[in-house]
Amino acid sequence: MSEISVPSAYSSAEIRLDEFIDLEKFPIHDLTNPNRASLVEDCHLDIKKWGCAHIPDFILPSAIKKMKDEAFRLMGVARRAHKLVNPYLTEEDTTLPKDHPKRFFEERTSSFINSDFLESDSVLRKIYDSDVVVHFVSECLNVGPIYRWAEPLGRNPYSIMNNGDYFPWHFDGNDFTVSILVNESNKGGDFEYVPDIRSPGNENFEGVKSILEGDRDKVKVLRLKTGDLQIFSGRYSLHRVTVTRGDSPRIIALPTYVKNPYLVNRPHHAEAFYGRSMQIHHERNLERPDNLTD
Numbered sequence: 001m002s003e004i005s006v007p008s009a010y011s012s013a014e015i016r017l018d019e020f021i022d023l024e025k026f027p028i029h030d031l032t033n034p035n036r037a038s039l040v041e042d043c044h045l046d047i048k049k050w051g052c053a054h055i056p057d058f059i060l061p062s063a064i065k066k067m068k069d070e071a072f073r074l075m076g077v078a079r080r081a082h083k084l085v086n087p088y089l090t091e092e093d094t095t096l097p098k099d100h101p102k103r104f105f106e107e108r109t110s111s112f113i114n115s116d117f118l119e120s121d122s123v124l125r126k127i128y129d130s131d132v133v134v135h136f137v138s139e140c141l142n143v144g145p146i147y148r149w150a151e152p153l154g155r156n157p158y159s160i161m162n163n164g165d166y167f168p169w170h171f172d173g174n175d176f177t178v179s180i181l182v183n184e185s186n187k188g189g190d191f192e193y194v195p196d197i198r199s200p201g202n203e204n205f206e207g208v209k210s211i212l213e214g215d216r217d218k219v220k221v222l223r224l225k226t227g228d229l230q231i232f233s234g235r236y237s238l239h240r241v242t243v244t245r246g247d248s249p250r251i252i253a254l255p256t257y258v259k260n261p262y263l264v265n266r267p268h269h270a271e272a273f274y275g276r277s278m279q280i281h282h283e284r285n286l287e288r289p290d291n292l293t294d
Helices: 036-050 061-073 123-128 129-139 205-212 266-272 279-283
Strands: 050-056 080-087 106-113 158-159 165-168 176-183 189-192 219-220 229-232 238-242 250-253 256-260
Touching: 036 050, 036 129, 036 158, 061 123, 061 158, 061 176, 061 250, 106 165, 129 176, 129 229, 129 256, 266 279
Parallel strands: none
Antiparallel strands: 050 229, 080 106, 106 158, 158 250, 165 238, 176 229, 176 250, 176 256, 189 219, 189 238
């Protein structure tokens, strides 16, 4: 008697998910598994309540080691940024009042290993290229369809923060980011965010200004551990990473997804994050459908 097959988003032609996810614990490939349904529901509720979902130990230690080894091999090509930026990564507009959020600048010191430098057998590349992961993230967000980002430099980079580095308050140019902590700093490196402080058509500059001036009432803090996964809407939520301390760098992988597969970063955004812009950034420098600054 032949084995009865069950509906699954995972086929033999797909990337081997069991190379980087414990499918017994997190059966994201099995659409009939009640544990998958519970995981999706928990993530969806957390996003609705807290602005992000957090799944501890989602990535296998063996896969994390491969990602960490890759990041260290590629440190020589990491793009280092040491510059003043505002939350929108735009140039200062001196026509605005001095206390306007667009005129609030902080020093950013951090590095990116851009997506175009990832190795051909990169675990991070496999995670990003997996259709199963895309479908899972889409269900957790309760948004669909979502797509892999066309952004050539920042679609799935590593972010590196060394001793004394700081990534100040900002908004993302993309819709959704999945963060995977690959290596913890000795101290600091906390992820702080204010969920959904702005929305399509509503910049809420007064709310952003209050956070920049030190209001902590709506600030949430997430302390990720190695192997943890976070699903987050960075376009609408103001966020930052606090100063890292110690010899151990904070390394985080950032698979990134969007609702419009055509859009990429604006040229100035790509230059601020990834050190350069490309022709595609200028060709697709279009108005955003949500009418928000980036």
